[in-house]
Amino acid sequence: MESGNKVIDEALQGTALVIEQDGVQSSKKLYLESYGCQMNFSDSEVVASILAQDGYQTTRNIEEADVILLNTCSIRDNAEQRVRNRLTEFKIKKDRNPELVVGILGCMAERLKKNLLDEEKLVDLVAGPDAYRDLPNLIDEVGTGQKAVNVLLSRDETYADIAPVRLDQGGISAFVTIMRGCDNMCSFCVVPFTRGRERSRDPKTIVAECQDLFDKGYREVTLLGQNVDSYRWNLSAKGEVKNPAEPTTNFAQLMEMVALVSPLLRIRFSTSHPKDMTNDVLEMMAKYENICPYIHLPVQSGNTDVLYRMNRGYSREWYLERIESIRRIVPGCAISTDIITGFCGETEEEHQETLSLMDIVQYDFAYMFKYSERPKTLAERRFDDDVPEEVKGRRLNEIIDKQLKHSLASNQRMIGTVQKVLIEGPSKRSEEHLCGRTGTNVMVVFPKGNLVKGTYIDVKIIDCTSATLIGELIS
Ligand code: 5AD
Ligand code: SF4
Numbered sequence: 001m002e003s004g005n006k007v008i009d010e011a012l013q014g015t016a017l018v019i020e021q022d023g024v025q026s027s028k029k030l031y032l033e034s035y036g037c038q039m040n041f042s043d044s045e046v047v048a049s050i051l052a053q054d055g056y057q058t059t060r061n062i063e064e065a066d067v068i069l070l071n072t073c074s075i076r077d078n079a080e081q082r083v084r085n086r087l088t089e090f091k092i093k094k095d096r097n098p099e100l101v102v103g104i105l106g107c108m109a110e111r112l113k114k115n116l117l118d119e120e121k122l123v124d125l126v127a128g129p130d131a132y133r134d135l136p137n138l139i140d141e142v143g144t145g146q147k148a149v150n151v152l153l154s155r156d157e158t159y160a161d162i163a164p165v166r167l168d169q170g171g172i173s174a175f176v177t178i179m180r181g182c183d184n185m186c187s188f189c190v191v192p193f194t195r196g197r198e199r200s201r202d203p204k205t206i207v208a209e210c211q212d213l214f215d216k217g218y219r220e221v222t223l224l225g226q227n228v229d230s231y232r233w234n235l236s237a238k239g240e241v242k243n244p245a246e247p248t249t250n251f252a253q254l255m256e257m258v259a260l261v262s263p264l265l266r267i268r269f270s271t272s273h274p275k276d277m278t279n280d281v282l283e284m285m286a287k288y289e290n291i292c293p294y295i296h297l298p299v300q301s302g303n304t305d306v307l308y309r310m311n312r313g314y315s316r317e318w319y320l321e322r323i324e325s326i327r328r329i330v331p332g333c334a335i336s337t338d339i340i341t342g343f344c345g346e347t348e349e350e351h352q353e354t355l356s357l358m359d360i361v362q363y364d365f366a367y368m369f370k371y372s373e374r375p376k377t378l379a380e381r382r383f384d385d386d387v388p389e390e391v392k393g394r395r396l397n398e399i400i401d402k403q404l405k406h407s408l409a410s411n412q413r414m415i416g417t418v419q420k421v422l423i424e425g426p427s428k429r430s431e432e433h434l435c436g437r438t439g440t441n442v443m444v445v446f447p448k449g450n451l452v453k454g455t456y457i458d459v460k461i462i463d464c465t466s467a468t469l470i471g472e473l474i475s
Contacts, residue, residue, distance in 0.1 A: 036073025302357030
């Protein structure tokens with residue numbers, strides 16, 4: 001999946017989220033930690049739901065856990081290192097309490113399979129992203145003294161019928177997975193190996209989940225997929241209808257179905273792919289006010305030769321044409337991106353083209369990474385990881401410096417404007433303030449007045465940093 005959570009490089013892998021669900025009384029306690037992209041956080045909600053049915057209650061207190069599960073990320077090497085360190089800590093706990101079950105889920109489980117059990121003896125249980133329905137059995141197997149593994153990838157598992165347990169109860173914003181897997185084979189990316197083939201989820205179940213979220217007080221959904229533009233239901237990859245008796249749905253149509261749940265429900269989506277993003281998606285964004293004017297469109301590099309080595313399926317010119325179309329069809333749309341620096345064979349001139357593309361596009365926000373070679377990927381098999389570490393570091397700094405300037409300029413342009421903000425809750429820094437996002441996905445902090453979360457408010461922007469807008473209420 002393209003992109004993850006917060007800012008710059010590996011800081012984004014640092015957001016381990018511990019989750020807890022209130023409610024059902026039970027003697028069995030599950031401690032669940034998630035790493036990596038939004039898809040993993042969303043999957044953890046599916047896992048909590050499957051195990052709740054089996055009598056598990058989630059806990060934030062690791063000391064009372066019967067089962068510890070880590071939902072992991074493999075996208076860069078340091079994401080994996082972090083999880084290994086965490087597993088070593090759990091190993092010490094397990095030595096003290098042999099009954100404790102420690103399991104690993106997600107991309108790292110899929111990538112390393114039995115190795116974590118056999119060679120490193122760090123865990124009791126390994127479950128890949130398509131094996132979560134099997135978790136109750138796997139935990140039972142561990143109880144009978146066996147090591148439990150299920151890393152089978154599926155062609156059709158979408159967990160469509162599972163109502164995810166929302167782990168931030170009383171929340172305003174939720175992720176809804178619309179498709180799983182990826183068929184793109186970008187040469188740097190491990191995701192096609194860890195998450196398997198692309199498959200779309202039945203639109204009826206997606207709309208029902210969004211309606212249910214709205215009824216429970218949620219006011220924002222983010223439709224998630226590794227490449228949302230290739231969402232298709234009842235359509236083959238070539239666009240042929242599979243079952244003539246059933247309607248077909250593409251991504252633009254799905255967005256419309258969700259937008260019609262309520263004008264008070266904001267729709268976001270992630271991630272778009274430049275080679276597949278069509279104008280009908282942009283036109284649908286322009287048509288509905290509640291589809292947020294914000295697109296995350298990972299470029300990865302500004303140079304056509306590098307893009308070719310990355311197997312991205314587009315050129316610099318194609319990408320810039322897509323940007324022009326966004327600006328034309330959805331005026332004022334915010335655009336963010338992912339950039340990898342120091343990919344195999346990247347020359348200084350090629351790096352300069354990434355910087356010049358950034359100047360042309362003026363991204364509102366970017367996630368920026370040093371290339372990290374991943375086992376089994378096309379790049380690992382075909383190319384040398386030959387850009388020295390210090391060169392990668394220096395190029396990354398140049399990219400980050402530029403982006404910080406662009407982010408600040410983008411926020412400064414908003415000073416003096418009035419923005420419609422969805423109130424998310426208290427500001428982290430001040431009890432006298434609330435925070436919420438603009439449609440363009442920028443966080444705004446403003447005085448709390450008598451306002452309540454989950455409602456919309458017009459806020460006048462009076463100041464900013466490169467990350468946050470400061471607003472005042474207008475009467
Ligand atoms: N090295 C560095 N960054 C990577 N990404 C994916 N694979 C790698 C890798 N091997 C980045 C891409 C992608 C984002 C989720 O992570 O920019 O869009
Ligand atoms: Fe995203 Fe490409 Fe990886 Fe698919 S292969 S998840 S499109 S970076």
